Amino acid sequence: MSDNSFLVLFLGPVREYLADEDVSEILVNGPSAVYVERKGRLEKTPAVFPSEASLRAAATNIAKSVGRMLDEANPRLDARLPDGSRVHAVIPPLSRVGTAIAIRKFKKDTLDAGKLLSFGSVSEAGLAIVSAMVRLHKNLMVSGATSSGKTSVLNVLSSFIPAHERILVLEDASELQLQQEHVLPFETRKADKFGKGEVTIRDLLHSALRLRPDRIVVGEIRGGEALDLLQALNTGHAGSMSTIHANSPLDCLRRLETCALLSGIDIPLAALRAQVASAVQGVVHTARLSDGSRKIVAVSEVLPLENGEYRTSDLVRWRTDRVAPDGKVEGSFELVNPPTFAPEAALAGIPLPRN
Ligand SMILES: Nc1ncnc2c1ncn2[C@@H]1O[C@H](COP(=O)(O)OP(=O)(O)OP(=O)(O)O)[C@@H](O)[C@H]1O
Ligand SMILES: [Mg+2]
Structure with missing residues (x-):
């Protein structure tokens, strides 16, 4: 067929x-x-x-x-x-x-890093920074609105995971296409017509932790599974990644907090915030601009809490200069703050773009 x-x-x-x-x-x-x-x-x-x-x-x-x-x-x-x-x-x-x-519609050819570059969805420097974050085992969230390109970007991020690592992929409907050799993909199951047999992302996360993952890739965080993910990230599954619906890198952290509260597990807000801020090290934010183009509009690092509030630092940002008469959005990607992990990258021999 x-x-x-x-x-x-x-x-x-x-x-x-x-x-x-x-x-x-x-x-x-x-x-x-x-x-x-x-x-x-x-x-x-x-x-x-x-x-x-x-x-x-x-x-x-x-x-x-x-x-x-x-x-x-x-x-x-x-x-x-x-x-x-x-x-x-x-x-x-x-x-x-x-x-x-x-x-x-299902696209057979998922986007790779080369295509994101050729579409002008990210700059070479932006790609070098996110690739460094993946190789340095930073936990990353891809945030953005519906259909802004989150899953496509997650697929590209996952392509930077070194080939020798064991990767567990958990999704509601399998979309990601990891090319590495040692990948275990899992899919959730909906309840049958009697309301039985449901297997959720939370269930799969519990199994994943017992299957000796080097990295866990979760297709999307929508609810209480956020808490399970945060706990997994804070207990040594560094280098994991997922996507979440949010309006900005800061909003991504707030959304994670809200989703974690949906788990129904009682946890003091201050403790939860501390968990979010230490579990996630980077946010890659995607957007669909008014001309229909999709871009990585920000790559941000998550900083420690200050007075109980989240803080992020933009490493790369898209800046719109003008909208041309034909509707095309013109602008450029700029390097903003230097990454705090620059010394770590240097030690690991991973090149970073210079400001
Ligand atoms: N950088 C890009 N350039 C052009 N098209 C893109 C780009 N990124 C994604 N797309 C296309 O946009 C559509 C939505 O992409 P994707 O599924 O990655 O978005 P999403 O944010 O994960 O969506 P959802 O909110 O439904 O999960 C797909 O058809 C995809 O091929
Ligand atoms: Mg998606």
């Missing part, structure tokens, strides 16, 4: 976009409005479905084909298709315009 034939079976009206390599997402807002994302920008398309009934049937069939239900009792579907594409669907009356579907 070719990559998209599976979806084409159900989604005839958007066939053209399923086949179009430039289209990364297809967004169906009821039967008569279909948008696509092409090169980072949303466009409305002329595509329509014959009726809400046929769109709803398409969504139900997608659900059935992966052994799930989409009906009154289960009005939301979160599924990964056999070809790796991700589908989220919500049916009426929750969705008020008719069945809503978002398809994130």
